[in-house]
Amino acid sequence: ETGVTQTPRHLVMGMTNKKSLKCEQHLGHNAMYWYKQSAKKPLELMFVYNFKEQTENNSVPSRFSPECPNSSHLFLHLHTLQPEDSALYLCASSQEWRVPYEQYFGPGTRLTVT
Amino acid sequence: GQQVMQIPQYQHVQEGEDFTTYCNSSTTLSNIQWYKQRPGGHPVFLIQLVKSGEVKKQKRLTFQFGEAKKNSSLHITATQTTDVGTYFCAGGNQAGTALIFGKGTTLSVSS
Numbered sequence: 001e002t003g004v005t006q007t008p009r010h011l012v013m014g015m016t017n018k019k020s021l022k023c024e025q026h027l028g029h030n031a032m033y034w035y036k037q038s039a040k041k042p043l044e045l046m047f048v049y050n051f052k053e054q055t056e057n058n059s060v061p062s063r064f065s066p067e068c069p070n071s072s073h074l075f076l077h078l079h080t081l082q083p084e085d086s087a088l089y090l091c092a093s094s095q096e097w098r099v100p101y102e103q104y105f106g107p108g109t110r111l112t113v114t
Numbered sequence: 115g116q117q118v119m120q121i122p123q124y125q126h127v128q129e130g131e132d133f134t135t136y137c138n139s140s141t142t143l144s145n146i147q148w149y150k151q152r153p154g155g156h157p158v159f160l161i162q163l164v165k166s167g168e169v170k171k172q173k174r175l176t177f178q179f180g181e182a183k184k185n186s187s188l189h190i191t192a193t194q195t196t197d198v199g200t201y202f203c204a205g206g207n208q209a210g211t212a213l214i215f216g217k218g219t220t221l222s223v224s225s
Contacts, residue, residue: 042118043157043202043215056212090156099206099213100145102159 003027004106006091012112013081021076021109023091029104031097032074034066037088037108049074050097081113116141118205120216127223133190135219137203144206146179146186147213152199193223 004025013019025032034046048056049068063085065077074091088108094101119138127133137146145164149157161170163179163186170177176189186205190197200218207214 042217045212099210100147100162100164102147102162103157103213104159105156107156 003104004091004093006089006106006109008109009107010110010112012114013078014114015081015083017081018077018079020078021089021091021111023074023076023106025072025074025091025093025104025106027093027104029093029095030071031094031101032068032071033092033094033103034064034074034076035090035092035105037090043090046076048097055097078111081111083113086111086113116205116207116212116214118143118203118214118216120203120219122219123217124220125222127193127221129195129223129225130192133193133197133221135188135201135203135221137186137188137205137216139184139205139214142183142208144183144208144210146183146206147204148177148186148188149202149204149215150199151202151218155199157202190221193221195223195225197221198223 007022031050033048036044045058046060047066052068063080067075090108091106092103094103121136147162148160151157161177166183167181168179174191178187200220202215202218204213204215
């Protein structure tokens with residue numbers, strides 16, 4: 001499946017580094033999402049963008065900074081992360097941001113913070 | 115906040131046995147979606163149920179949505195090794211503004 005792509009697939013960064021995760025969807029969807037998936041935890045919704053406008057920010061620490069330049073691209077800028085931020089970061093898209101549209105996930109970026 | 119509980123967390127079966135995972139919400143849901151995540155993969159949408167009491171089938175998979183729209187189940191008949199993975203339910207809140215994922219049930223199958 002190549003509808004939603006994410007780069008890089010793996011990332012190791014120190015706590016003082018700055019890096020960015022990239023997501024691109026080729027499905028013509030209007031909504032894009034960032035999720036965090038940690039071991040033994042449910043998928044945690046971080047941010048939602050609808051038509052490039054942020055509609056949800058689920059109390060995410062400011063060391064995570066999203067950017068949505070257009071409906072096809074979504075970035076997650078990372079800086080001064082903590083080891084507990086190590087997780088799989090999944091990008092998803094859907095036709096519209098409201099339920100009941102199904103979400104299409106990218107392969108994820110496996111992030112390790114050292 | 116609203117939570118969607120899913121049980122069991124893990125299930126191991128012998129190939130050919132049946133498998134069921136259950137999803138429960140304390141509040142009425144607008145709809146329920148099911149996703150499957152293979153080991154090392156990402157969640158993939160399986161199906162959506164919207165109507166009270168709705169039942170849908172996909173080959174060996176049967177999905178149900180409770181009459182009160184507060185619970186759902188996924189039943190797999192005669193499991194195969196290809197069924198291995200984590201099955202997530204995701205419930206839509208009444209306002210239709212959020213999809214809340216359960217923790218998932220991880221299924222392992224031995225041949």
